[in-house]
Amino acid sequence: MNFRQRRSDDDLEINLIPLIDVLLVILIFLAATTSFTRFQQMKVSLPEARADAPVESEALNIAISQEGLYALDGQLLPGTTAGDIAQALATAAHDRPDAVLIINADAHSTHESVLRVMEAARQAGISRVNFATRSPQ
Template structure:
């Protein structure tokens, strides 16, 4: 005697990958046809020659920051670690110079916050031109 019915003996459903592969190939073909590949190369430019006049060196205010976070403005130590004292030191140096460039010379081991404080102090002092001094590798 058979106790199982036809409904319980159904085959397990199969997942057909052929339509999925077809769709992926169509998308791949579409992307490869519509994509443009441009080669970016160097432009060869022949610059004109001329006699350069000696450019006037911009006036600078040097801010040195040591590895321990001590700050010096034009070689004079800033007594406290806050931004206001550094801003005052920059303001004292700025009136003697017209539109100076602040050059921040920070040690490689300087805490990042001290460099950010120097940038903030220069901004608060109204000195918009700021640059960083780096050491050239030998």
């Protein structure tokens, strides 16, 4: 006794149209929420300084070249580490407790070299640090 009846006209099949519809909706959602920002091509426009600050005659001037060389008051420093720069700054500011350091960095100098001077100023105990800018022309 076989109670099962087989119909030949009712074949089982998977309907792919709803599956494709769901996948297309997911694809559209992912494409709409994805960001295509490239951070390495970001253009930065630095601000210009318009205020003229009085130039202090007893300020220490340190210059940073594009190649990463440092000059303190016109004298080239032999070392390029933060410790070497800190030692030179401490020697130059030993009799001035309120010494002011003015950083003259080249426009193409690296961010690292400017931060190295700022770290050296902290190590030397110089708390007043200014940046030299040029006025817009």
